[in-house]
Amino acid sequence: MGDVKKRFQLALDLKRPAGNRDFEVVEGDSGNVLEITLTDDGAAVDLQGCRVVAVFSKSNGTASQDTEGNGITLMSGRKNTLIIELYPPSFSPGLVECELLVFSGEAQDVLVTSARFNFKCKKGIAGASTLLSRNEWPMLVNMLKSLEQAVEAERVRQLEHEAASLFEEYSLDKSYAKMNKVAYSGSSYLCLKGCTGIAPPEPQYWLLIASKGLDGTGTGDMREEVYAYSSGIVKDAKKLNSKEAADYALAADLNALISSLNVREAEGEAPDFLLNCLPELLEYADGMQWTVRFNESAEAPTLNVCGLGAAPLLEAYGKAAKIRAGQVVRVMRLGGAFFTLSGSSGISLPENAAAGDTVIFSAVKQSAGTNSAWNAVASSTFTAKRAGVYRVKFGFLSHYDTCEAKLMKNGVDLAGSLTTFTELRSIDVSLVAGDKLTLHCRAPYDGKWFTTGIFVCADLPELKAALSVYGS
Incomplete structure (x- = not known):
């Protein structure tokens, strides 16, 4: 040819x-x-x-x-x-x-x-990527689809295997996936669906798979209420000082820095929760944080740290906290009050803030003496982490009506001196990352007083301010 x-x-x-x-x-x-x-x-x-x-x-x-x-x-x-x-x-x-x-x-x-x-x-139409057309194409497509489904099923199986292999003490700040297992208050739970900050035994998210014994240790014969002295366990495992065991928190459930947690309630008054801390922590009470599990509900509770006096437990914008029985709450002392840092109406710290959060980011106070010049002794500063136009509300309360407050942006006065301590002033401020907003307070004469200003940032990027002040 x-x-x-x-x-x-x-x-x-x-x-x-x-x-x-x-x-x-x-x-x-x-x-x-x-x-x-x-x-x-x-x-x-x-x-x-x-x-x-x-x-x-x-x-x-x-x-x-x-x-x-x-x-x-x-x-x-x-x-x-x-x-x-x-x-x-x-x-x-x-x-x-x-x-x-x-x-x-x-x-x-x-x-x-x-x-x-x-x-x-x-250029020719034929090339290295040209495929020969055959009747087997639909079969090849189905085989490829089946292969992809098998690969995805194996990926899910491996993830579930890894999730099922996790077993650890529950952490409020950690995210958990389906099939994770945690230990909480002596019992074991299986995660039913992914969650963060939702502690067991919330039934929508956690399945109880092993319950602790009435003696609180998980040992011994859990069908019996009374143990022999030779067992090394308390004589009456169900009743402790005539109260149910569930009314007491295990020492292992508390922060190591807290020595005891007592609950008391007076007739016709809001519950007063007393936190007794180790003596060396007394001088650091302001700004401290605790994770507390409340055994009873309360509409307007107060916390009394180290017996220094009861202070209200507040939510965002200074509203009284509403506590339900069994709720686990992260609380922080700031400016003479306690604030919830977790829960649907709690606040967040600035470094953990997300859109929609309420953030207490600063407080100012001064205890005594003359402070006739504007300086940083009685001031609080907020540093912007992102650019935007912010709405800032600010003001102050004091034991004396001659005190003043002033809002500064990078050292420049924004709104003039604020002398009416019942006024809450609002201003729109344009900030870039790194800009600093500072609230200064001063008093022109000697005297025992202090002023605490608390700014609140909500629904980022808008700043909203609330003020909660306690003086003596």
Whole structure:
């Protein structure tokens, strides 16, 4: 069987361009043949004994072929006609230009260059990514889908296996995934769906898988209420001082810095929860945090730290906290009050804030003496972490009506001196990251007093301020 080739006949002159019919080749084809008849001003050029080089200029560079075994031969019987077997590297998609270099003489050191001709090259449809069309295609698609489903099922299985292998003490700040297991108050729970800050035994999120014994240790015969002295466990495991065991918190459930947690309630008054801390913590009471589990509900509770006096437990914007029995709450002392840091209406610290959170970020106070100049002794500062226009509300309360407050942005007064201590002033402030807002307070004479200002940031990026002040 003979070769199938494309043949293109061209007339080319040494001196002037010749008109040839346009032709086109396809990228990668190896069956293109050029038959070029060379003349000099219309007269045939004798190419016998000459070396001829064809130089091609293409879109991605240049290439050449010659009569020395590189695809160019002299047509038999026609001394001025060349046959060029066009190699694929000699052309690429786009316009290709070509000219002939003719070397003659005994040493082939006489060179003349012909006029140019050009042709087009186009990309072929077939390529390395071309697929053979077969009737098996739907079957291949289904197999691929089944493979993807198997891979996803294995990924889920591995995640569930890793989740099921987790067993640790419950942490209020950690996120838990389905199948995680935790120990909480002596019992073990299985996570039913992902959650953060929702402690067992919330049935929507946690399944009780192992309950602690009535003695609070998880040991002994849990079907019995009374243990023999030889067991090393209390005689009456259900009743402790005539109260149910559930009314008491285990020492292991409390922060190591708290020595005891007692609950008391007077007739007709809000419950007063007393936290007794180790003596060395007394001077650090302001700003301290505790995680507390409340065994009974309360509408307006107070906390009494180290017997220093009862102070209200508040939620966002200074509202009295509402506590339900069994609730676990993170609380913080700040400015003469206690604030809830967790729960649906609790506040957040600045570094943990997210959109929609309420954030108490600062407090100011001064205990005694004259402070007639504005300075940082009685001031609080908020540093913006993101750019935006903030709405700031500020003000103060004091034991004396001659005290003043002033709001500064990077040291520049924003709203003038605030002397009416019952007023709450509002101002819009444009901040960039790193800008500082500072509230300064001063009093012009000696005396025992202190002022505490608490700013609240809510629904970021809008700042809202609330003030809660306690003086003596």
